[in-house]
Amino acid sequence: MKLVVQIPCLNEEQTLPAVLAGIPTSIEGIDEVEILVIDDGSSDRTAEIARDHGATVLHHAGRMGLAQSFRDGVDYALSHGADIVVNTDGDNQYPQDRIGDLVAPIVAGEADITIGDRQTHKIEHFSGFKKFMQRFGSWVVNQAAGTDLPDAASGFRAYSRLSLYRLNVVTQFSYTMETIIQAGNKRLSIASVPIDTNPKTRESRLFSNMFEHMAKSGGAILRSYFMFKPWGLFGLLGTIFAIGGAIPFLRYFVLWVNGTPGDHFQSLILGVLLLVGALLSVALGVISDLLKTNRVLHEHGLERMKTEQYGPIWGAASTRR
Secondary structure (H helix, E strand, O other): OOOEEEEEEOOOOOHHHHHHHHOOOHHHOEEEEEEEEEEOOOOHHHHHHHHHHHOOEEOOOOOHHHHHHHEEEEHHHHHOOOEEEEEOOOOOOOOOHHHHHHHHHHOOOOEEEEEEEOOOHHOOOOOOHHHHHHHHHHHHHHHHHOOOOOOOOOOOOEEEEHHHHHHOOOOOOHHHHHHHHHHHHHHEEEEEEOOOOOOOOOOOOOOOHHHHHHHHHHHHHHHHHHHHHHHHHHHHHHHHHHHHHHHHHHHHHHHHOOOOOOOOOOHHHHHHHHHHHHHHHHHHHHHHHHHHHHHHHHHHHHHHHHHHHHHHOOOOOOOOO
């Protein structure tokens, strides 16, 4: 069984040596460990340091972002026979010596994806507000995915070959939320492994402040959710418009029964407009549901294409238990 540990990096020459040195070379159930560094347009010695430590380097001429780096790393890993892919960060946030624990549920056939639970309530440099938002964000993702994960934003993860064949990252920001929502709705098994993080080395480069992170993450969560459950939005809108449209008609009817309808035709106009909104919501829901069906069929085709390109989902070394 082959494991590829991929590390997306942008100017990580200060911390990358510690990350590379901490990755175990021998893991129970794993026959081969390959380290892959995705250099996302670094201007320092990141690529040179990675090669000096024996890592394979994929280089982006310019900055393409975390999601694209993840996609490129997965493409390389699958094309080189990876049975499991671990994603860790170049800032040495995560304890690399726990990679063996992270992949163990996948090796045992008990999970398709494992996520390192940072136990954010214990992280000292997280403010109270950030800890609250981490818990709230995980709750929102769990509602969208039908999962029960304590740390949905953690980037310390392991993916089985099967899960990578079935997941398709489309976001340009961060893949972490999207892959959980996809995995949950595709009935992939996800496990959590409690970990302790290393001391903070630098500020995040994914966003300039917490509110930007919240806005981008929220957009990614909503987009991923509506890809799988479009009626969650359009059904709610249709119901609201239908109820709102019925109230003016009911008001006019009561006035008419009492013989005092007067000049309340504006109630009828408002009711008609709201009911039209309800009909449009239902129509959009039907169209979205048809698009969802088309996307599912397309993803089945993509999975078959990956099988042809990369080989069988379950190779000789990765027999499903």
